[in-house]
Amino acid sequence: MKGICGRLVDVDLTSGRTKEIVISAAMARKYLGGRGLGARLLFDLLPPKTGPLSPENILIFLTGPLTGSMVPGSSKFVVVTKSPLTHGWCDSYSSGRISIELKKAGYDGIVIRGKSNFPCYLKIVDRGVEIREADGIWGKDSFAAEKTLKELDGNGSAGVSSIGPAGENLCSYACINSDYYRQAARCGVGAVMGSKRLKAIVVRGSKNVEFHDHKRIIELNRESYQRAKVSQVFQARSKYGTPLTLNFTHKGGILPTKNFQYGTWEKALGKIDSVGVYKSVKSHKACQSCFVHCSLITEAADGKYKGTTVEGPEYETIGMFGSNLLIDSLPTIIQANVLCDKLGLDTISAGNVIGFVMECFEKGLLTGKQTEGLELNFGDDEACLAAIERIAYRKGFGEIMSQGVRAAARQIGGGSDSFAMQVKGLEFPAYDPRGAFGSGLSFAVSPRGACHRRAWPPAKEILGGVPPYTAEGKGAMIRDLYAENCIFHSLLVCDMPAKFIPLTLNDYANYYQAATGEAISQDDFLAMDGRTETLIRMFNNREGFTRVDDTLPQRTLREPLPDGPGKGQCVGEENLNRMIDDFYACQGWDAAGVPTEATLQKYGLANETLNG
Numbered sequence: 001m002k003g004i005c006g007r008l009v010d011v012d013l014t015s016g017r018t019k020e021i022v023i024s025a026a027m028a029r030k031y032l033g034g035r036g037l038g039a040r041l042l043f044d045l046l047p048p049k050t051g052p053l054s055p056e057n058i059l060i061f062l063t064g065p066l067t068g069s070m071v072p073g074s075s076k077f078v079v080v081t082k083s084p085l086t087h088g089w090c091d092s093y094s095s096g097r098i099s100i101e102l103k104k105a106g107y108d109g110i111v112i113r114g115k116s117n118f119p120c121y122l123k124i125v126d127r128g129v130e131i132r133e134a135d136g137i138w139g140k141d142s143f144a145a146e147k148t149l150k151e152l153d154g155n156g157s158a159g160v161s162s163i164g165p166a167g168e169n170l171c172s173y174a175c176i177n178s179d180y181y182r183q184a185a186r187c188g189v190g191a192v193m194g195s196k197r198l199k200a201i202v203v204r205g206s207k208n209v210e211f212h213d214h215k216r217i218i219e220l221n222r223e224s225y226q227r228a229k230v231s232q233v234f235q236a237r238s239k240y241g242t243p244l245t246l247n248f249t250h251k252g253g254i255l256p257t258k259n260f261q262y263g264t265w266e267k268a269l270g271k272i273d274s275v276g277v278y279k280s281v282k283s284h285k286a287c288q289s290c291f292v293h294c295s296l297i298t299e300a301a302d303g304k305y306k307g308t309t310v311e312g313p314e315y316e317t318i319g320m321f322g323s324n325l326l327i328d329s330l331p332t333i334i335q336a337n338v339l340c341d342k343l344g345l346d347t348i349s350a351g352n353v354i355g356f357v358m359e360c361f362e363k364g365l366l367t368g369k370q371t372e373g374l375e376l377n378f379g380d381d382e383a384c385l386a387a388i389e390r391i392a393y394r395k396g397f398g399e400i401m402s403q404g405v406r407a408a409a410r411q412i413g414g415g416s417d418s419f420a421m422q423v424k425g426l427e428f429p430a431y432d433p434r435g436a437f438g439s440g441l442s443f444a445v446s447p448r449g450a451c452h453r454r455a456w457p458p459a460k461e462i463l464g465g466v467p468p469y470t471a472e473g474k475g476a477m478i479r480d481l482y483a484e485n486c487i488f489h490s491l492l493v494c495d496m497p498a499k500f501i502p503l504t505l506n507d508y509a510n511y512y513q514a515a516t517g518e519a520i521s522q523d524d525f526l527a528m529d530g531r532t533e534t535l536i537r538m539f540n541n542r543e544g545f546t547r548v549d550d551t552l553p554q555r556t557l558r559e560p561l562p563d564g565p566g567k568g569q570c571v572g573e574e575n576l577n578r579m580i581d582d583f584y585a586c587q588g589w590d591a592a593g594v595p596t597e598a599t600l601q602k603y604g605l606a607n608e609t610l611n612g
Helices: 025-031 034-045 097-104 142-153 186-195 214-229 232-240 244-252 274-278 315-321 330-343 347-362 381-393 405-412 437-445 474-491 495-500 505-516 522-542 554-558 573-587 597-602
Strands: 007-012 018-022 059-062 076-082 089-095 109-113 120-125 128-133 159-162 176-178 182-184 198-204 281-285 295-299 309-311
Touching (some): 007 128, 025 522, 034 059, 034 089, 034 109, 034 474, 034 522, 059 186, 076 186, 089 176, 089 186, 089 522, 142 159, 142 330, 182 186, 214 505, 232 244, 232 495, 295 330, 309 330, 315 330, 315 347, 347 405, 437 573, 474 505, 474 573, 522 573
Parallel strands (some): 007 109, 120 198
Antiparallel strands (some): 059 109, 076 089, 159 176, 159 198, 295 309
């Protein structure tokens, strides 16, 4: 089977020993790679009830069968582990040179276990693995660490993934950086890496990845590009990037505003929406082997942060540090983005936690005395930036904020849990489900918590004409959206080309055959999705998650939206339960959210392990 190496490198940081794990062609066919293979690995290799920050937890970096090809968006990788934020399943996605270098080095991924006796980094050159001391880079921000490691390597083609101080200090939503501005951000993967005293991974390979029919991949790319040239969505997204999403969420009334108290914010328009961001764009950038130039290089044009440059900001960062905090200054958002990237923090969770604390101040649940002088009020940009620093270093009240919004609410009390916007401990991304009930279901049933990567319901409910304020049909809708993204995230391709060009599952089946030499049908894809998502559900069930955890905060369930098209709407317990029932039925799970015996038999999961 072409396109895969058929092996992972397994590194034990405690003993210093390495070995290889063989991935059979049969296993690759069943799970593809990425999320699918990660589900099989985590379920089989991680003992039940393992502490997320214990040496026994494992951290898995995985590529997919299209990684290293010229397929659009195929430079992605996924980090799979048990989350310190949710204590459940975690898959966090990024892109970068490291994914391609891993394949060129002869590996489909890395399994990391144990804990080093000293700060270290991994260096992989082809199939040689070294555990090196990181004394010179431990304590540095992620930008400085990556720069130093590239200089030490002496080869500009090396792929580097690193953590910042937030990961070293075990902040529960620390991220892993690659190529400076790309992050595996969600669920605290950086904290798991920090708990192992692993600062970075440097990978360089010298072998070309072998694909079945490289000429056919090029032909398919030409066809895809011709389709993209006439796609209005492609043209708009290539020009404005993900900030264009703010225009849609504001119009649809689902833009998080003032810690999700409102769904629209007029002050965002022309300042931090696509038009506002575009004024500060210096250039456009695409990921390696992708012709969708959806990444923006922006520069703060004025004020105290004038000249600060970032690759971004993406919509989620704008939503969570902009409207959510009532900050309409793009330079401030750019500065917050750069700070989070350097320090190694998830911008979504950080913006969510800061917004929550701002509301606690507004409601009198916190005072400056309690927070050691850090007074956080909506619209206060300087306090916001100061909070980012304190969170990353767990200084003062930053210690509480670093644990995530669920943990912070438990410690602050006063009913603050009702407006702690999270599911399973993972903070909401920049969508208010009261204006689009499908988003509520998607957040509730996602195995990693409130997640915008499992599905993007606004495509249906805001842009696609599906009625947003109803439970009718939402279970099947979300199941179908989940299935499509599970396939993308197991092939390990970015879902942006699929949405922008657009590319269908049949297109990816053609790419898969050209890369691997093996035919795959849509039914094969869907069986892989069902198998993967059921296995992930089994993992969470094993870790103690039940239907009770598939829920939403009280603000979403009971507080009607006060503005926008959805004024007066809230999801409600009855609607949520109905949607969950339908979703479970579509997935072949019983009313408690446990996969049925028939479903286990259907997907061959009853007795299967990694080794078959």
